[in-house]
Amino acid sequence: MGIKERRERERQITRQAILDAALQIARQDSWSAVTIRKVGEQIEYSGPMVYEYFANKEAMLLALLQTGFERLLEAMQQARIRSDEFEVQMFDMANAYWDFAVHNRELYQLMHGLGGVPLDREATLLAVHDVCDLTQKVLIEWSQEVEISLPDPLGATEIIWSLLHGLVSLMLVDRIHDGEQRARNLMQQAIRDQLAAWKNKEKS
Incomplete structure (x- = not known):
């Protein structure tokens, strides 16, 4: 060297x-x-x-935020390749997201603006882009597999993300009765119900 x-x-x-x-x-x-x-x-x-x-504290925290989303993306990508079924991929990715939040609580807080320190919005959106893109891609593939139309794939992605993030955030501050396992079960049920709702709406 x-x-x-x-x-x-x-x-x-x-x-x-x-x-x-x-x-x-x-x-x-x-x-x-x-x-x-x-x-x-x-x-x-x-x-x-x-x-x-x-250059300053914000630059340091933005570097951590970017690293966090890179690690989250890697975990979700690894979860995705475990199955060829797109619905299974969605649940595996959701569980990987959940595990990341549980094992990296402080980093997760920073990544999602929960740490009480405001960070540059454009830099944050850029950091989260690939995670959202992966989720959206799997949702589109799932919709094609079950032969339904998602008129707004980005909106569908944001709905799934809000289900995940909402329950994760409540769990992290101990607002879910009976703790982490029940919260995880609720997350899985919420995603299952949302996928079913999209399928049923297409049939109606």
């Missing part, structure tokens, strides 16, 4: 350490408690050193 490659690798390691430190502070306190100074203290770096990697 040459000097240039080694320096770039070290830079990436430091960058990741900064992001990990920000996430750790959020877990311990909250996203609003994350500051450049605290992140620097966490990894024993000065504030100016952290600024060499991120």
Whole structure:
């Protein structure tokens, strides 16, 4: 490995350490408690050193947000390939989404504006695009498989996303009676009912 490659690798390691430190502070306190100074203290770096990697706190949090959606997309893609049946793919992807939220609570909060820290709307929409695109693609394939029409595939995608996100959010703040497993069951039932409603509407 040459000097240039080694320096770039070290830079990436430091960058990741900064992001990990920000996430750790959020877990311990909250996203609003994350500051450049605290992140620097966490990894024993000065504030100016952290600024060499991120222009400000928002840039740091946006990098975490983007990483979160990339990881979520990968999890949903892996779930999708387990079956050739599009309805099964939809439920497998929903479960992957759920698992991601459960195991990455603080990151999920940041990704969906629940951490109390407003982030740039355009950057957020760009980060979420591929997750929505994958969901929409599977919904369209499902509709073709069951021979129905979805006049507004994006709207259908947003409905499925709202079902997932709504129940996940309630579960994360302990607002679902009997806890996480019942909340997951409700999520699966909600999606099942919505798919059935689209099919029945086509037949009526």
